[in-house]
Amino acid sequence: MSTDAIKLLKGRYCNSLTEYSRFVTREVAIGDVPMGGSNPIRIQSMTTTDTMDTIGTVEQSIRMIEAGCEYIRITAPSIKEAQNLAEIKKQLRQRGYTAPLVADIHFTPNAAEVAARIVEKVRVNPGNYADKKKFDQIDYTDAEYQGELERINQKFAPLVKICKEYGTAMRIGTNHGSLSDRIMSRYGDTPQGMVESAMEFMRMCEAMNYYSLVVSMKSSNPQVMVQAYRLLVETMVAEGMNYPLHLGVTEAGDGEDGRIKSAVGIGTLLEDGLGDTVRVSLTEEPEAEAPVAIALVERYVKRSQESRIKNQDSKPGLDTQHTSYNIQHNPYEYKKRETYEANAFIGGHMVPRVVLDLSKKNLKDPAILNDAGYLYSPILDKYNMAEQSVDFVYLADELPSFSFPGNLKQLYNYNTWLNLTDKINCHPVFSLQEYIGDVDRSSALNLVKLLPADIETEEFGLLPLDKSLVFILETQAIHGMADQRSFFFKMEELGLDVPVIIKRSYDFELDIDHTTHHTQLTTNLQLYAATDIGALLVDGFGDGIWIDAPQVPANIITSTAFGILQATRSRISKTEYISCPSCGRTLFDLMETTQMIRSRTSHLKGLKIGIMGCIVNGPGEMADADYGYVGSGPGKVTLYRGKEAVKKNITSLNALDELIGIIREDGNWIEIE
Numbered sequence: 001m002s003t004d005a006i007k008l009l010k011g012r013y014c015n016s017l018t019e020y021s022r023f024v025t026r027e028v029a030i031g032d033v034p035m036g037g038s039n040p041i042r043i044q045s046m047t048t049t050d051t052m053d054t055i056g057t058v059e060q061s062i063r064m065i066e067a068g069c070e071y072i073r074i075t076a077p078s079i080k081e082a083q084n085l086a087e088i089k090k091q092l093r094q095r096g097y098t099a100p101l102v103a104d105i106h107f108t109p110n111a112a113e114v115a116a117r118i119v120e121k122v123r124v125n126p127g128n129y130a131d132k133k134k135f136d137q138i139d140y141t142d143a144e145y146q147g148e149l150e151r152i153n154q155k156f157a158p159l160v161k162i163c164k165e166y167g168t169a170m171r172i173g174t175n176h177g178s179l180s181d182r183i184m185s186r187y188g189d190t191p192q193g194m195v196e197s198a199m200e201f202m203r204m205c206e207a208m209n210y211y212s213l214v215v216s217m218k219s220s221n222p223q224v225m226v227q228a229y230r231l232l233v234e235t236m237v238a239e240g241m242n243y244p245l246h247l248g249v250t251e252a253g254d255g256e257d258g259r260i261k262s263a264v265g266i267g268t269l270l271e272d273g274l275g276d277t278v279r280v281s282l283t284e285e286p287e288a289e290a291p292v293a294i295a296l297v298e299r300y301v302k303r304s305q306e307s308r309i310k311n312q313d314s315k316p317g318l319d320t321q322h323t324s325y326n327i328q329h330n331p332y333e334y335k336k337r338e339t340y341e342a343n344a345f346i347g348g349h350m351v352p353r354v355v356l357d358l359s360k361k362n363l364k365d366p367a368i369l370n371d372a373g374y375l376y377s378p379i380l381d382k383y384n385m386a387e388q389s390v391d392f393v394y395l396a397d398e399l400p401s402f403s404f405p406g407n408l409k410q411l412y413n414y415n416t417w418l419n420l421t422d423k424i425n426c427h428p429v430f431s432l433q434e435y436i437g438d439v440d441r442s443s444a445l446n447l448v449k450l451l452p453a454d455i456e457t458e459e460f461g462l463l464p465l466d467k468s469l470v471f472i473l474e475t476q477a478i479h480g481m482a483d484q485r486s487f488f489f490k491m492e493e494l495g496l497d498v499p500v501i502i503k504r505s506y507d508f509e510l511d512i513d514h515t516t517h518h519t520q521l522t523t524n525l526q527l528y529a530a531t532d533i534g535a536l537l538v539d540g541f542g543d544g545i546w547i548d549a550p551q552v553p554a555n556i557i558t559s560t561a562f563g564i565l566q567a568t569r570s571r572i573s574k575t576e577y578i579s580c581p582s583c584g585r586t587l588f589d590l591m592e593t594t595q596m597i598r599s600r601t602s603h604l605k606g607l608k609i610g611i612m613g614c615i616v617n618g619p620g621e622m623a624d625a626d627y628g629y630v631g632s633g634p635g636k637v638t639l640y641r642g643k644e645a646v647k648k649n650i651t652s653l654n655a656l657d658e659l660i661g662i663i664r665e666d667g668n669w670i671e672i673e
């Protein structure tokens, strides 16, 4: 994209960068559950059963509806599955379930044309509806490109006609991993390519006066996904469109990783008022997805009451007040904010640092540091560093009665630090007022706690700036991410390159129901912190993170912090699994297989392994995985090195050994000690 285009686009993807304001989209009827406009943000998910298994699919759909799904998506890989949607729909309606059904289509226009007469919505992937994907790089002339578009239009128009006739809605669902060769040749594997891929189809629909559209821009990389949705909104508005947005991160994985990755992508967009429906893709039972999506979305129900929704007339367009700052920040490209390196502790080119509060823990027991990633051996009286070991612990005014490992730095409140006899590895935390006074500062590292509004105060102007200074940025605002982001924008305006640790505090209410309490607390912490802090990290803001949640065990806070850094790709501390959520095409038990692969490869820090249920979509959807384990037939697996299939159709019985062999050949294998 040209620099001029970026300047034009800069910062204009949402109503407001400072207030919560939902971008109001066109209302689209989907059965009797409309989406967009002022409707609530809808929750949905997809079945994993074989679509020909009517009872299995009906029963799974019911479990999903009861868990909170408002739409149910079912794969229709060929005409016979598309036809069976009628039977599934009939049985669901007979049992009293009216949730609209969505047919998921890849590669098969004929199945789409059948399904569109039966279900309330069809999803098409513009990368493979009428296009091919062979990882070919073809140079198209403008005339050839136009010719291809006309060819696609001919294949696509019959579906649009059927949808118009039957009142069926359509999602144009672009996936980063399955862009067509045509799009790739012109735009590359970029957010712009993703946007253009959908826009081509949307323009064809509008040319036929068909407007019942929903759009998505999914990727397994939350950074790419966020940029693509932002660019989509900007592009739609420029062309007078405001279709509802379906948000999702593909192949997010399972457990903590899946929740954090999803929240970074989906939450970041929800914070800026974007999104009309959410699907969280986890490699778990589909009914496990809705509660996660609900927890993500619920935060904004309250927020929107507090910050009135604008643009009620639902006209396309952004309320550009508060939308742009006089800054160089480009929301469509990642660029880490430039900061100085504070005496080799934090900032500059260093990975973001992690701070953990241990001030309320038993500081007489060295084993307490296990929670911070320093594994204490009482026999050897030694610490071993785990892959996820924090960089700083905050001890406030509490003094430990054991010695700390040399590479773990301790933070104390200023007055306590001042009175320490041994200050090696110990650093002071000041308030702004303390720091501007006549005080003894550390020659190495001084941390100053701030709220975003402090930057406007006279005291801030009195701060002595030298390279020992680091800010700890807190917030008390309900719309805290935007509050903290405004501080980064102001710092940019003022040309200040002080490193910043983003601190968020969560005071969860204690629940009486202890059985679900622990899991719920953990999940909420993962989702909220990944949204609030992840949304800043995906834009390159933040040199460190500090999550404060007194009710959550410290080891969970540590793994959440590292999980957020991994999901935002700002600090890699573990293997990344890009595993699909599975669907009716899946050729093996994804959950079991993912666990099996994880059990032998989880020590391969930094490696990305794709685990995909089918060869039809799997290789494309693995995006930038280093290796792929893809189902290619019953009991058969094809192994990939990047995008190249290196072992085809081998038996699943020794496929994992073979995969490890390939990793070993490449010199990427590490023996476990």
Ligand code: SF4
Pocket: 580, 581, 582, 583, 584, 585, 586, 587, 612, 613, 614, 615, 616, 617, 618, 621
């Ligand atoms: S990659 Fe997984 S979720 Fe996607 S179509 Fe194949 S089996 Fe289904």
